[in-house]
Amino acid sequence: MATDFFEKVYKVVKQIPAGRVTSYGAIASYLGAPRSSRAVGYAMNASHSDADVPAHRVVNRKGLLTGKHHFQGSNLMNQLLESEGVKVVDDQVQDLAYVFWDPTDELDEME
DNA sequence: GATATGACCGCTG
């Protein structure tokens, strides 16, 4: 169980379509806390014990797989992303502008 | 209750 903030983060992350990635700041901004990017990252950390949150689709602002270290393996995150059609080179998402999925732009004011 | 850490983001030098 987690706080509402965590659930919100999980919900948004779960909304991320395959082959797309988003940033912590984008999620935080969608939740109404653009300064809580770090808290979002923490939520992803806890996502391991909550539900099937595709944290591998969540990267930092630069499209860098900052959290790949927190996954099971080292290339797992990279593997999953490429498996969904996302090009990843040196732990960095290529064509970020193309695969970038902004909840504030797609979901906008969902609630 | 307070201190330390973190999968971040942005600004200043």
Place this chain on the structure above:
DNA sequence: CCAGCGGCCATAT
């Protein structure tokens, strides 16, 4: 242009 530091939010100890 590249490098370094602080700030904000939330959780854990």
